[in-house]
Amino acid sequence: MIMDNLIALLVIIPLLAAPLCLLLPARWSWLLTTAVSWLVFGLTILMLYQVDSQGILSYHLGGWEPPWGIEYRVDALNALVALIVAGIGAVVIPYARLSVRAEVAADNSAGFYAAYLLALTGLLGITLTGDVFNLFVFLEISSLSSYILISQHRERRALVAAYQYLVMGTIGATFLLIGIGLLYGMTGTLNMADLAERLQEVEQTRTVYTGFAFIVVGASIKLALFPLHWWMPNAYTYAPSVVSAFLAATATKVAVYVLLRFLFTVFGVEFSFRSEFFQSALIFLSVAAVLVGSALAIVQINVKRLLAYSSVAQIGYMILGLALLNLLGLTAATLHLFNHALMKGALFLALGCIALRMGATEISQLRGMGKRMPITMAAFVIGGLSLIGVPGTAGFISKWYLALAAFERGWWPLILVIVVGSLLAVVYIWRVVEVAYFQESEDQSRCEAPLSMLIPTAVLALANIYFGLDTRLPLYLADSAAQLLLGSAP
Amino acid sequence: MTALAAMQLTLLVPLIGGLLIALCGRWPNLREAVTLVTAAVLFYLVIQVFTAVELGGSEAAALYVELLEILPGLTIALHSEPLSILFALVASGLWIVTSVYSIGYMRANREKRQTQFYVCFAVAIFGAMGVAFAANLLTLFLFYEVLTLSTYPLVAHKGDDKARAGARTYLGILLATSIGLFLPAMLWTYFVAGTLDFRVGGILEGKIGEVGATLLLLMFMFGVGKAAVMPIHRWLPAAMVAPTPVSALLHAVAVVKAGVFTIAKVVIYIFGTDFLLDVPHEVIAVYIAGFTIVAASILALRQTNIKRMLAYSTISQLSYIVLAVLVLTPLAGMGAIIHIVAHAVAKITLFFAAGAIYTASKKTEINQLDGIGFRMPVTMGAFAIAALSMIGVPPTGGFVSKWYMIAGAFQNNSYFVLAVLTLSTALNAAYFLPVIFRAYFRRESVAPPKPHGEAPAPMVAAICVTAALTLLVFFLNGPLVNFEQAVLGGP
Incomplete structure (x- = not known):
């Protein structure tokens, strides 16, 4: 029974738990959220095993046959993204209890956890569904709940940040909806697999091209592709620490997944990349993202904002891998989805520990932290090394694949871009290390974060090292996903 | 004990030693005894490997072990050849002498945080052993960075402003050169040669042009900052703020020799002397x-x-x-x-x-x-x-x-x-x-x-x-x- 309805349960459990959070006494809400997050993580692992043994899974919601009913369709790519979302969710939630107590008004905490569960529902839903309209619905669920989550920080600047995000997010979602509407108008179907087939007959029409453009731009806004990234730094900076960590590690990854899905599964490689202009435009934008994002990260004075700009750069690497259009490049892009979630998760959680103790995340606040919070700072350094791409960390693996992909194409300048991007990362990580380890603070007492926050931070930091040495799981999934994406071309 | 096992133990022994030293921190005499015993055991193990290679034959040829395959073609592996044994012998042998010396020095000068000092020392020796027995550039690079990171607390040991400034220069120059030049040079080597293994006669011959080879050689030369070739030398005087035993073993032997050893390995086993002559x-x-x-x-x-x-x-x-x-x-x-x-x-x-x-x-x-x-x-x-x-x-x-x-x-x-x-x-x-x-x-x-x-x-x-x-x-x-x-x- 559970195994049969596994995929639906992944979405339904957090969806039903969200209102429960509001109904139960406030002190129960965290416990319930933890239980749900871990259950979902466990189910995701089960699903991973099923995908591995049975190949592509298809689930018909309510027993309605596709293409009429809504289909949930899981292959290696979704499974990997779902693993990222559920995994990060499970690690972050034990951390949330104290961090949320410090950063969110007490009477809002039940609402906070309800919104968190809805965000989880939305992100998992986007990942698992095989229906484009259903995807839009989940996108709205996750977006609306993340606006709420961001606005929950005690500081009122969070409201402005959430509002900015809301404006951009809504534009993005609307673009997607228009695109989806145009496709539906041309084909009369919303099922991805069905769309892929039917689009071939009408692909030369202007309507399909227009729909394609709307969808690409809409997804690019959601994934913060340069230069549509400007909502992100504010949103990440002013959100509660847990939310920054959760969204940075999952939301942009899911948006990249949406772009991958549309380009490769729905439209197909042949159609999407028929004009060389599109490919060069993507490469140009991703290179700009890497260079500009990293350069902007260097000049930030708030570490959270610094990391947000670094995310802009990292997303550039993912899109670069996608735009290279070879097996290695797509493997690099999907690997980086996974690895970037690990590194940004670790970094934002470490910052959350600092925010808890210092009340702010300006670089100057980190003075002397190497001595005062040694474990937290060690986690930050490991995350930073991974971000740079030092061998022995997860970040090295994806960059290595990306460089191999560029090399296979013979595009040397791109390898140079990767190297320069890594060097810029050295500079901005070094700025933090410099302050934390080489500047004294007046107060020298130790103030390490509480264990419930320290352990999740350490787990993600160590995961960066573990997956930098034992690459079998992410590599296997990323490789199968890349083969699937390229093989899906007619 | 086979030489192969001995070679792998040379990595494990300093680590275990470091752990025991940390646990014995409260009893200085026991702690120092652990340091000395670890150093002696390590030296004995290196001698074991040395005798096997000296005798030659099948056991010497089989001194290769793959610890971990990170990606296809990218492995963490160890091997022994005369050059690596020489470096391992020098580093582990002098560790014994330095340990005796440090005990006198640290006690006579009443240095603070002695346990941390001995632990970092053991980890640094672990890094040096890894550098010595690395069978490919990637492995060497990893242990090279271990050596950098583990010696940083030793340089900053005094904890005053001068020590911190010195440690900053030390860490900054060594990390920046290794990530900015050594790593890209390694990447380049892999792209043209398809492997990073140290092989007799080199792996680059005929695969890279004259200008490319020169550029690559210079990238290695400056990227391996530990060799302190000008203008990448400023970290070494800066590291002199460390206690003298650190300067003695690490900044006259283990760290700097790891640098020149790496360059020698790259010239002999990556480029090949015959190829570089052309x-x-x-x-x-x-x-x-x-x-x-x-x-x-x-x-x-x-x-x-x-x-x-x-x-x-x-x-x-x-x-x-x-x-x-x-x-x-x-x-x-x-x-x-x-x-x-x-x-x-x-x-x-x-x-x-x-x-x-x-x-x-x-x-x-x-x-x-x-x-x-x-x-x-x-x-x-x-x-x-x-x-x-x-x-x-x-x-x-x-x-x-x-x-x-x-x-x-x-x-x-x-x-x-x-x-x-x-x-x-x-x-x-x-x-x-x-x-x-x-x-x-x-x-x-x-x-x-x-x-x-x-x-x-x-x-x-x-x-x-x-x-x-x-x-x-x-x-x-x-x-x-x-x-x-x-x-x-x-x-």
């Missing part, structure tokens, strides 16, 4: 190394602090090794290899002596040394022997290596190299002889506030051992030469 612009690297030798010697002349003078002397001596490797003749290569040993034992003696002087009299400047030879005859005697080795006077180890280098330069008719060697010998004499002169031929101008003799016994014993080793390299270099012959494949 690359005309390779001379650029020779000129840079030659410049470093002379310039660092001139800078050493102007130093007033003993340890800083020794640091500049180290920079100059390291480039001897780089230069000799790049001359690309078998005799010069032998000179480089012997110099790794000769410089290690001599320079560690000099640092030991500097630390002993500091411990006994708190003197750190050269102009304070008037007449100190009468108060500390053993220490200054050892200092004199080591200084003669630096200059290259028989009967010391430095003479042997310089002899081979000069012979190697003649094989190649490199008059530039000959000129550099001559000039720097004169310069070395110019900055070492005045120190000895002051110590023995001048009277103390003011009597010290507290009359003192030699430093504590463990330190004096360590100094005597390394000074004796300096002489031993002169008298008994035959086995060493025979053993290393295999690396160069020729007379």
